[in-house]
Amino acid sequence: MAAHGISAAESRIMEAVWARGALTVDEIMAAVSAENGWGEATVRTLISRLIKKQALKSERRGGRVAYVPLLTREAYVTAESQGLLDRLFGGxxxxxxxxxxxxxxxxxxxxxxxxxxxxxxxxxxxx
CATH class of the missing domain: 1.10.287 (Helix Hairpins)
Incomplete structure (x- = not known):
């Protein structure tokens, strides 16, 4: 699973999910909105992008939708680090x-x- 293409804003959503496990939209909002000033529409857009990038998936849990990481933090950090190394220092x-x-x-x-x-x-x- 490629981490390529995850923006800085999307990575904040991922950090919340990696830290706390499966989260609902409300829980993600509570984790990221205060520091970023994002509204619900922004958070939902970022979640949607992460699902399209196969970094998150949605699951029904107790009648609610929770978002679960498909991409591990380790895989993301490895891909991002290698990308930085390749782009700036020829690998x-x-x-x-x-x-x-x-x-x-x-x-x-x-x-x-x-x-x-x-x-x-x-x-x-x-x-």
Missing amino acids: SMAPMVAHFTRNKVLSPDEVAKLRRLLAELDAEEDD
Whole structure:
């Protein structure tokens, strides 16, 4: 299932459903409307788009319609990350890390974490 094509607004709907499980329109509204100022029509439009993109499906639950994710958050993050890497850095991780390092976007703690991750990758390759 492709995550490609999910807009930033649609991703807010998905985040609510991933965090809380199956939700009704009212529950989705409660989760996303306050921070975004969206009305019911906007939320319903976003849900409809996500259904067309096969990211959500509707199910009857106790006489109400609930929306359930078909796309996992992990699959979405993987696809979005790869898309970003491909678009901005030619699919290569090293130029991306170099970019963040040169622009001092990484905190010392993040640099330490990256070093640990690289050490782990080296250890896995040695096995």
